[in-house]
Every structure is written in structure tokens, then in C-alpha cells.
Amino acid sequence: MTGATVSPASDGVAPRRQSRVWSKLKRNRGALIGALIVGFFVIVAALAPLLPIADPTATSWTAVRKAPSALYWLGTDEIGRDIFSRMIWGAQASLLAGVVSVLIAVVIGVPFGLVSGYFGGWTDQAISRVTDALLATPFLILAIALAAFLGPSLTNAMIAIGLSATPIFIRLTRGQVLSVKTEDYVEGARAIGLSDVAIMSRYILPNVFAPILVQATLTIATAIIAEASLSFLGLGQQPPYPSWGSMLNVAKNFMTQAPWMAWWPGAAIFLVVLGFNLLGDGLRDALDPRES
């Protein structure tokens, strides 16, 4: 991943580059498939309250562990809840967790990375050492530990995942800033006496944005798996509200009696994560000036 630099000084370059990126993205079949998959799940999740589906928390003792049929498209679970409806509402929890936790990581990580790379010296040393220490703990183990101490809930899982993903963005932004800050236009901005904040926000941030966007897309994929993992362990979404991970957590106890309970949530996680990965890979290729 290179720091694709856009010179703000030369008008017209940015729009041309944008259209080149867009046309490269459109030609990338993987990215298109990824965007379609992600788009589908986003629409389903957004429309969940409007769709004419069963209440995802409504139990029915006459419909316990029913196999998929015309009445229950994806079957029912161990207390007779409609899996189709739970899948759709679960999409909301999974996507929300993926997006919100990455937002947390970006909102905290990018400013720290900017400051660290821009000012250098002791500030950089201090931020970099903290980043190293955070990166030394595997992502999921850190998230599990944080979720354990914060208490199990979807919100806390999002915070835990967001904080665990923060160092990735600090390090990425810092590296990008280091390669951009010696560019002529930054020197120029400094020469005309702009403040550090103005230089960082107007000249540096727009030029380090592309790799951050790629990383954010790929990290949403990781975050969705992390949320599913935490919920699978019982540290994320709490019953009776559905999330794909918590549905799998219950499903593993009924593997022989009701295998369909495990089929759908896992397949959905796989698809949506694949979608984000395809989209992220496509974005990376499209934004990389070396790729033709």
C-alpha cells in the first residue's frame, strides 16, 4: 500500500484521479461482487423493522427446532423462534458492530497517528511505544479481556473491538504521514505560516485518506468476525436479542438435533466478511497508483 498523494495545489488532478479510481474499481469484478454482497446485507439490516417478518424474540413451544419448511424458511431454534427473522435482525447487530467499532478505532487512531507522524520526537516515541504494547496483545485476546472487564453486552463488545483495533490505525496513519510530510506542498504550507492543525487537517489528512479507507474496509471484516467471536463466547449480544455469533453459540449445543441452527448464521458471517474483504482488496488495487 503506498501513500497515494494528491497535490491540492494543482486543481483538476484530484477529479481526474477520482474518475480513474472509480473506473478501475468498476472494472474489478471482485470489488463489484463484494460491493453487491455488502449492499445486500446493509439493505436487509436497514429494512429489518419494516419487513413483514416474525418477531425475532417471540418463542413458540409448538414450533421447537423445526427444520426449514414453507412456513419457517430457515427453520426454528431451540425455543421455537423463527431463524429467518433472527438472521435479518442479527444482520443489524453484526453490521452495526463492524462499522461502529471501526469508527471508534479510526476516530481515536487517526488523530494519534497524525500527531505522532507529524511532530516526531518524544511525542512520536511515546505514542509509538504505547502502540507497540497494544499490538503485542493479539486482537481477539485483548478484546476478550476488555469485554470481560467491561461486562458482556453488544455496546461493550463494540468498544472492546474498537479499542483493540485502534493501534492498527495509529501505526498506519503515522507511516503515511511520514511519507507525506516531506512533500513540497506541505513545506509550502508551512512556509506561508499555516498552523500545524491547519496543515494536518487540510494538507496531510486528505493525502493519507486512501490507505486509511482501505484499511477501514478490511478492518470491518475483521471486526464482524470479532463481534461474532465475542457473541459466540457469550461476551457480545445478550439473549434474547439475536446476533449471528450468539445464534451459533446456542446452535453448537444442538448440532445433531437441529444442524440448520448452525448453517445460516455462519454462512451469513462468511458471506458478509467475504464481501468486505473483496471490496477492501478492490479498493486497494484501485487506489494504488502502481497498479494499472
Place this chain on the structure above:
Amino acid sequence: MLAFIARRLLIALPTLVLVSIFVFTLQKLLPGDPALVLAGEERDPETLAFIREKYHLNEPILYQYFYWVGGLLQGDLGVSLRTNQPVLSLIADKLPVTIQLAVMAMIIAMAIGIPTGILSAVKKGGPVDYIANFLALSGLSIPNFWLGIMLILLVSVNLGWLPASGYESIFVDPVRSLETMIMPAFVLGTALAATLMRHTRSAMLGVLKADYVRTARAKGLSERVVVIKHAFRNALLPVVTLGALLFGELLAGAVLTEQIFTIPGFGKLIVDAVFTRDYAVVQGVVLCTAAGFILMNLIADVLYVLLNPRMRNAQ
């Protein structure tokens, strides 16, 4: 070389100190009085007073940290609230299980990832490359706990080929041990195989364009010799160092894999500890994982220098 290792160790030290501060701060995230949490069921005033005294909870937070680190330096990671065993010995008990799982997973990942990566690079742009890339991306996208459940359904429940759970030490009954571990190791190895494949592919693509590969071809060497002897040897460098760095991913993956296959390892230890609110164990596991990761990073750096003659001479 020794000076290089010493320098790297010096850099690792502040990281370790910071990790210890994080892990210590974790317990401060607990809502309410930590003594109440640590006391568990027994909440009579004497127990609470005893706990406050024992963990220095009445003293300033900085003092508490130093007492805690002082203990760590003497190998005292605290005592499990649930079993009353020292945390260090609990971890020492479980670690070999997870190491066996991780080593088996790594072998499977290398056996799948490296050849596929080479093949994909050599056949770049063709159907083989396309399929290999898609499989790698799928390997990265599939949640390993779901893959585990699906494999249990297929291999254990439907086909009855392998046991769905259980664990036997490789030193007691090697055959049974391999039988119980092969499926979890495969599940854990899939994502790693995908990562290894993608890195091998990109390293090979870089190397295949190099002048010495062109020279080797010009000398009339067979494509096989060119790819294996000239290209792969050089592409191996980033792959080997990556292997060491994947350690963290292996441990994190082991948490879920061990949960599904009920393997009594390191990962299951932290999950059980989370649910029994055995915070000393959670902290101990996080600390040991981070220390292990820092060590593996160091090994990766040293390996990189050892394997790369240019770097070696630069030292």
C-alpha cells in the same frame, strides 16, 4: 549478532512495561469496589478487609502497581479465585496443549499455503491463480468456529471418522492425540494457510521479476529449478518471518477452536476465567500472550538477519 539481540531486547523492555501497565489497568475497569469482586461469594467484612490488605487496595494506585509488578518479577501472577492454584502453574499446565495445537496448525498451514502460493505466482493470471486467490480469501473470511462446527457435523456426526471433542497428551497416546487434534488443527490452520498463501504469492511475484531469476532462465535451467532453487529460496525470507508473527493469530484462534472442540488449553483457560470472573487468570493469560508475542517478534527479527546475508554483513 549478540549486540543486535541485546539492542532488540532493550527496545522490547519498555513495551513489556507498558503491557504490564495495561494489564494492571484492566482491573480498574471493573465497576464498583474491586474487593467485592475479588471476594466472590464471601462478602463478610473480615474477608473484604483481608482482601484489601492483601492486594494493597487501600494504598495509592501507583503503589498497587509496584506491588503487583514486584510479584510478577518473582513469578507471582496471583492466585486463581476459582481453584486457588497459582496462575503461573495453571498457565504452565495448559500451555503445552495449546502449543501442540498451534504447531500442528502451523504445519498444516505451511503444507497448504506455501505450495499454493508458489503455484499461484508461477501461474499468475490463469485459472489456478484465480481459484487459489478465491480460496485464500474464503479462508480469511470463514469464521473458524463455524468451520469447526461444520466439520464436526460432517466428519464426526455424519461420517463418524474422528472424535468431535476430547484431548489426549501426545506423550501418553500419540495416535489418539493426533486423532483428537487433527480436526481442530485444520480449523486453526485454514486462516493461516490463507495468509501464508497470499504472502508467498506476493513474495514470489517480486522475486520472479528479479535479474538473477532471468539469468537463471537464460542459462537454460529448467523452470522447476528456477522456481524452487532460485526464486523460492529468496522469497522464503519474508514468509519465515511472517510465520513467527502469526503466533498471535494462532493464540487468538486457539481461544475459539479450543472452545468448540473442548480442548483443555490456554484459550479455554481464559474463556473459563472470564465466565467465573477469575480476573487474575485473565490478566495472567493476557500478560503471558503479550510477552510471548514480543519474544516471537524478537525471534522473527533475529531470523530475518540470520537468513539474509546482506543484513548479516551489515551487522
